[in-house]
Amino acid sequence: MDMILNDLGWRYATKKFDTEKKLSADQENTIKEALRMTPSSFWLQPWKFVFVKNPELREMLKEHAWGQSQVTDASHLLILCRENEVDQNLVNEYFEDMKKTTWAGEEDISGYKNMVTWFVWNLDSEDAKIWAEKQVYIALWNIMTVLAEMKIDSCPMEWFDSVKFDEILELQDKWISSVVILPIGFRASDDKYSENQKVRFDQNHLFLEI
Ligand SMILES: Cc1cc2nc3c(=O)[nH]c(=O)nc-3n(C[C@H](O)[C@H](O)[C@H](O)COP(=O)(O)O)c2cc1C
Numbered sequence: 001m002d003m004i005l006n007d008l009g010w011r012y013a014t015k016k017f018d019t020e021k022k023l024s025a026d027q028e029n030t031i032k033e034a035l036r037m038t039p040s041s042f043w044l045q046p047w048k049f050v051f052v053k054n055p056e057l058r059e060m061l062k063e064h065a066w067g068q069s070q071v072t073d074a075s076h077l078l079i080l081c082r083e084n085e086v087d088q089n090l091v092n093e094y095f096e097d098m099k100k101t102t103w104a105g106e107e108d109i110s111g112y113k114n115m116v117t118w119f120v121w122n123l124d125s126e127d128a129k130i131w132a133e134k135q136v137y138i139a140l141w142n143i144m145t146v147l148a149e150m151k152i153d154s155c156p157m158e159w160f161d162s163v164k165f166d167e168i169l170e171l172q173d174k175w176i177s178s179v180v181i182l183p184i185g186f187r188a189s190d191d192k193y194s195e196n197q198k199v200r201f202d203q204n205h206l207f208l209e210i
Contacts, residue, residue, distance in 0.1 A: 004149070009198065011148035014155045016191035017073040017183065027152065028076065031184070034146040038139040042116050044094055046086050046132040047139060048176045050079040050169065060168050065160035065181070074155070074183030079165065080140055081176040082132035086123055091116050136179040143182065153187045156180060 023031075028051075035049050052058055055072070062071040071077060083090060095113050098104055123131060140156060147154050158180055165171070165178045187194055 004145075007148040007151075008145070010151070011144065011153070012194055012196065012198075014070065014074075014153040014183075014185075014187050014191060015193045016188040017070055017075070017153065017185045018188045019073045021186035022075040023152065023185065027150065030150065031076075031078075031143060031146070031152075035139055035143055038142045040135040040138060041131070042094075042119065044086070044090060044116065044120075044135075046083040046090060047136050048081045048083065048174070049139070050081060050171070050176075050178075052077045052079060052169065057168060061160070061165060064164035064168070065157065068157065068159065070155045070157065070183035071160075071181070073185070074153075075185030076183070078143075078182040078184055079169065079178050080136050080180050080182065081171060082129070082136050082179050084172075084175045084177055086120050086128040086132055088117060088120065091120055133179050140180055140182065147184060152184060154182050154184045156182055 032049075038045075040046065052061065053076075058072045058077055061077070062068065065071045091113065094116075095109055098109060099106070120128075144154055144156060160178075160181055162178045165181075169178070171177060
């Protein structure tokens with residue numbers, strides 16, 4: 001079997017983490033770099049990634065995630081957030097970064113910059129929210145695949161109160177909102193969910209050839 005299929009079969013939404021096993025600094029850095037490499041539409045990167053390292057905050061958050069133990073027990077708790085403002089400032093920030101990190105000068109980028117500016121100008125706030133959230137989900141799946149390859153466990157979670165999370169973590173002050181969370185660490189040896197068989201539609205159901 002392809003290695004990648006093996007890894008995807010190995011991973012599962014971990015319900016019970018081993019509280020003793022922690023990610024190394026190197027592993028944390030690889031996770032950050034892999035998140036940084038996530039592609040986004042127009043490469044605008046309308047996201048921020050928050051690692052909650054304060055155990056007391058994690059305890060408070062658990063209450064607003066239906067008491068799910070992954071929030072406190074996993075080695076790391078990652079909150080994937082969207083930028084609240086998808087606007088000219090974000091476009092400017094991106095193109096300044098492009099000028100710093102590539103050979104491109106103002107004259108090379110102006111056509112593309114106009115197009116991206118036109119795109120953000122035409123988004124109302126609801127469209128901007130939906131668009132940014134879609135980008136955040138690309139980062140979610142990117143990092144989950146990378147983690148599977150690194151044999152590190154995770155559990156994607158939407159069952160949490162994002163309003164309360166934002167309040168507790170004071171995310172509004174940073175102009176960001178939580179979208180989805182990802183506890184990351186190592187499965188407990190007695191997590192019975194690790195033995196569950198994968199339930200997925202078969203290829204005949206999923207693929208059309210037209
Ligand atoms: C976006 C998303 C949100 C999810 N939210 C939760 C959650 O809040 N709590 C939980 O235990 N599992 C959650 N799951 C896990 C799914 O139930 C699980 O991925 C799915 O049943 C497939 O099983 P597998 O990931 O173990 O292969 C979520 C999964 C995704 C992709």
